[in-house]
Every structure is written in structure tokens, then in C-alpha cells.
């Protein structure tokens with residue numbers, strides 16, 4: 265089931281006198297292909313949950329339309345949309361056992377959808393097996409670990425066989441290891457069921473690792489939509505470039521003069537077809553090459569060995585971050601004796617942005 | 630140890646409260662037990678130097694009184710009828726109050742008003758409302774002219790006026806008035822507690838239930854009531870305890886006669902019986918009745934607790 269969002273907008277009126285209305289989601293248009301896992305990504309407060317709640321029908325859009333397949337569901341109440349929603353803190357009913365929690369959506373079915381008791385139980389056990397909690401059916405939510413509650417919440421959302429599965433920050437309450445494990449689990453479940461899934465997170469790594477597509481949002485406005493790798497390799501603006509990647513991208517003040525990009529006084533790279541102007545320069549940590557005759561000079565602060573890789577922490581006058589962090593293969597010998605390090609730059613790991621609008625400036629090498 | 634050295638200080642600070650507690654709570658309890666087990670104990674005779682034998686005669690006498698059995702019946706009837714009705718009404722009202730936004734504060738205040746109003750005063754208003762006549766001594770013509778508002782309403786809709794509380798009224802009519810009055814009087818406290826409970830329920834459960842396709846009544850019975858069960862248990866238990874101590878509400882409507890003028894004492898309750906016994910200087914019997922009442926409340930509360938333990942959920 266594909267999901268189409270057309271100019272979706274949500275405005276929360278401000279109740280305090282003289283305050284401004286909050287535009288939580290601003291003119292969001294997007295078509296989510298059938299059976300894909302889409303990551304909705306952005307910092308806290310950028311309107312991700314609001315978008316999700318509008319898709320599932322808990323909140324009414326101020327403008328725009330929502331289609332599931334060809335059906336306009338904009339004015340449909342949640343129970344008629346066929347959505348499953350997993351809340352950020354799961355919202356499992358505390359007074360019901362795991363089994364009752366999963367059964368509950370089925371018991372609400374009416375009319376021709378109504379199932380027999382045996383059918384309901386069968387479906388419950390099936391979905392419990394799918395998320396691997398079939399041995400916990402008689403426990404109360406309070407007797408489960410975070411990861412197990414998570415699975416129960418997914419099972420409850422899946423048991424009605426929804427057309428669309430929505431997950432609001434499903435991993436944010438889990439510890440680091442469980443998070444890794446559970447995100448793979450979500451991917452597996454999504455692929456086994458083939459349900460179109462929208463998954464909200466503020467953690468770029470999470471979104472990048474399991475999504476077919478990601479949508480990057482900022483203050484209610486969509487910044488970029490695409491395959492994770494494409495968005496990473498080809499960010500539309502400085503915000504997206506900064507938001508994706510760990511360690512984060514290094515940003516410098518720079519200037520283009522006569523087809524040459526300068527960072528400080530270092531002529532870093534020839535950039536053709538760019539008029540002379542001030543720019544912001546983004547260089548991915550993996551975009552630096554140790555080079556004794558390289559154009560970019562930095563002062564070494566320290567070297568961190570991280571197994572296969574070495575991370576060089578340095579400073580540069582023109583850097584907008586406190587430190588310049590580069591990642592190079594551990595096979596390189598790093599000579600720290602002189603106190604300076606020189607780099608040349610991989611052209612496809614360097615991006616130019618307009619220094620005020622922060623929009624991407626294309627260039628030819 | 631340093632702490633034990635300082636302990637006398639703690640006791641010193643506690644002393645005033647402990648002394649008052651000992652005089653006005655602990656001693657009366659002991660004294661009640663003592664008086665209950667002294668045959669035909671009377672304070673007046675005791676002051677005159679009379680001594681009393683130890684025994685359970687007071688209890689026997691109390692239980693043999695037809696009056697006492699009647700008091701017990703009326704009290705139990707009022708409890709059993711009013712607690713479920715008032716709890717259910719309070720639940721529905723607080724759920725409704727909780728779901729509306731405009732005027733919520735105002736309505737909350739209105740529902741809370743009876744709580745801060747003197748119950749004797751409320752009783753007198755109710756008595757006026759359920760009156761069939763303005764004056765007990767009136768002629769037939771006066772009776773119709775001064776009917777209370779309830780009978781006015783009944784007659785407006787074509788019914789015949791009921792003699793609710795005056796001479797010649799039936800026990801059933803009396804009890805009906807009492808039930809309405811007690812329920813109305815009990816609502817504010819229950820609404821207050823339940824509304825507080827409702828407001829502390831995480832709103833996400835309702836969002837989840839909506840996505841799960843629950844109807845409103847299913848949400849009420851399957852989500853709200855279980856999540857509210859600790860508060861419900863609290864209002865039910867305190868409701869029963871209060872119900873067994875019912876007294877002032879009867880006085881409020883029927884006056885100290887505890888019944889319609891032609892059948893005083895008809896609506897007497899356990900507490901009323903104890904007061905009567907005291908006023909005839911039969912402290913022995915009053916104490917025995919008080920202990921019986923205590924026993925009943927204890928048993929009912931234990932049953933309540935056992936039931937609620939099974940049905941409250943966390």
C-alpha cells in the first residue's frame with residue numbers, strides 16, 4: 265500500500281496571548297512506495313511525531329491530503345484507516361497481559377471483520393512468534409524488559425494486519441546494544457510482512473541503517489528525501505550535511521577566488537564554474553588524505569586509534585567546529601612531531617554551501 | 630549511639646500530641662470495650678458507687694432489641710443502595726467532566742459545592758423539596774397549595790403527588806428520598822477523587838485505544854475503569870464506611886425524630902441507636918452497639934479489600 269502525502273500542513277494555534285502559531289508541519293508532499301521502510305529524520309521538535317499522528321488519524325491536518333493507495337483517508341478516523349502505531353513509550357495497557365494487549369485490537373473488530381475466538385488466538389500467537397515473544401504471553405507489561413515491551417507494542421500494532429505501520433522513535437527507550445539488535449529486528453519484521461512502514465527517529469545512524477528511504481526534516485519543513493546513501497553523498501544543504509554522519513561533517517569558512525577554493529590562506533581545491541564568493545565548506549571526516557605536500561594545514565591535537573581506523577583531532581583557524589576530525593586508515597603513520605598535519609581532500613567528500621542561505625553550490629573539479 | 634541519646638527529644642516533641650491522643654482516642658476505645666462487657670453498665674449508677682458484673686449481657690440485649698435490628702436493616706439498605714449508585718454516577722460524571730474542555734473548571738466547582746455545604750442545611754432543602762404540604766396541620770386544600778417542588782414536577786407531568794416524608798408516608802418513599810439525598814451528598818467527594826485519578830492517566834492509552842478501534846464504551850470499561858481501579862476501590866471502601874455511620878443525613882431531612890412525624894425512629898440507623906442508648910444513660914448497651922458496628926465495618930472493609938485486591942490492577 266503506497267502512502268501519498270499532499271501538501272500536508274499542521275498548525276497548532278497558540279493559546280497564550282500574542283504568541284505565534286506553531287507550524288509543526290509545513291507543506292509536506294511525498295509518495296512512499298508500497299512495501300518500503302521510510303525513515304523520518306530530524307531533530308527533536310521538527311514535526312516528525314505530528315506527521316505520523318496525521319498519517320494515522322489521531323491529529324487532523326490543517327491543510328493537505330493523505331492517500332493510502334488510491335483512497336483519500338484525510339477525514340477517516342484512525343480505526344478505519346488500517347494503521348498500526350507504535351508509540352514512543354509503547355503505551356501498552358498496564359492492566360492487561362501481553363496476550364490481552366495483543367488481542368485487544370482484534371476484539372474491537374466489528375461486523376464482517378469480526379473474528380472467532382480461535383481465530384483471534386491463532387493470530388495473536390502467530391504475531392507473537394513473529395516478534396519472538398510467544399513465551400511471554402501471560403506476563404504483564406511491567407514484568408518485561410524495555411526491548412520485550414517494544415516487541416509487544418509492535419505485535420499489537422501488527423496483529424490487525426495494518427496497511428501501514430507507523431513507529432514513533434521505537435528505539436529511543438532502549439540501551440545502545442539493544443537498539444542495534446532491535447533495529448535489525450524491525451527491518452526483518454518489515455521485510456517479512458512487506459507492510460509499508462514509516463519510522464520516526466532523531467538518530468541519523470538508525471535511519472540510515474535500516475531505511476529504504478529517508479526524509480530529513482527541520483522545523484516542519486522537509487529538507488531532502490532520498491536513499492540514505494544518496495542523501496549522505498549529495499546533501500541538499502548544510503543542515504542535511506551536518507545532520508547525517510558520525511563523526512559529523514567538518515565545516516569551514518572558505519572563499520572562492522578565480523576558480524580556486526581557499527580555506528584560510530590554503531588553496532584547497534580547484535572548483536570550476538563557481539563565481540567568486542564567500543562559502544561554507546563541508547568536508548566529511550573520511551574525505552581527508554594525509555599528504556606531506558597537501559594544501560590544507562591543521563594543528564594536531566591528538567590521535568585516537570579506533571581499531572581499523574585512526575581519527576586525527578586537529579584545529580584550523582577557519583573551522584566552524586571546535587576541532588577538525590579526520591578518519592584515515594590505521595596503516596598510515598601519523599607523524600605528530602612537527603605539530604602540523606597537511607591534507608589533500610577527496611573532491612566528492614567536499615561540499616560547498618552558500619554562506620548565508622546554506623544551500624548547496626554545485627561545482628566541477 | 631548518638632541517635633538514642635537524642636531520642637528523648639523526639640518523645641518530648643511528640644508528647645503533646647500523644648497526650649491528647651491518649652486522652653481522647655486511646656482511653657475512650659479502652660473504656661468502650663470495658664463498658665460493653667459490664668452488665669447493664671450506666672455512668673450515672675457508676676458515679677453512685679454501684680459495681681457491675683462482667684459479662685456479655687449488653688450484646689445479647691442489643692441484638693434482641695427489635696429496634697436495633699431495624700436500625701441495622703435501614704443502615705445496610707442505605708449502604709447497599711447508595712454506594713453502587715453514587716460510585717457509578719460519580720464515574721460517569723467525572724469521565725464526562727474530564728472529556729470536556731470549555732467550562733470544565735466552572736462545572737467542577739459546581740459539582741464540588743455540596744461538599745462544602747452543611748449537610749443539615751442540604752437536608753432541610755431536600756425536606757422542603759420533597760414536602761407534600763407546607764404545614765403538617767393544614768387542611769386538604771392547603772396540602773395541594775403548598776406541595777414541594779418534586780411533587781409539583783410530578784403533577785406537571787400528569788402523575789399523582791407522592792407522600793414522601795410527611796405523616797402517613799411509606800417506608801419505601803422515605804428510603805427513596807434518603808437514597809437520593811445520600812447519593813447526591815456523596816457525589817462531590819467521589820467525583821473529586823475519580824477526576825484526579827482520570828487526570829493522572831496517560832493520554833497515550835486513549836490514543837492507542839483509538840488506533841486499536843475501540844468504541845467509547847469499550848474504552849470506558851476496558852481501559853478507564855481498570856486504570857482507575859485503585860481510586861474506585863478507595864471511594865467504594867470509604868463509601869461503605871461512611872454509609873454504616875449514616876446519621877446526620879436522616880436528621881437533616883426528618884429531624885431528630887428519625888422518621889415521619891407519625892412513626893418516629895422508623896429510619897433510625899446504627900449510630901442513631903447508639904446515641905439513643907447514650908441519652909438514656911445506658912452506656913453499656915451503647916458501647917456494645919458501637920463494638921458491633923465496628924465489627925460490621927471491619928468485616929465489610931476486609932471483604933472490600935479482598936475483592937479490590939483481585940480487581941485492581943497495579
Ligand SMILES: Nc1ncnc2c1ncn2[C@@H]1O[C@H](COP(=O)(O)OP(=O)(O)O)[C@@H](O)[C@H]1O
Pocket residue numbers: 276286287288306307308309310311312313314315
Ligand atoms: N498538541 C500540540 N499543541 C501545540 N503544539 C504542539 C502540539 N504537538 C506538538 N506541538 C509542537 O509542534 C512541533 C513539532 O512537534 P513534534 O511533532 O512532537 O516534534 P518531534 O516529534 O519531531 O520531536 C513542536 O514545536 C511542538 O512544540
Ligand SMILES: [Mg+2]
Pocket residue numbers: 309312313314433
Ligand atoms: Mg516526537
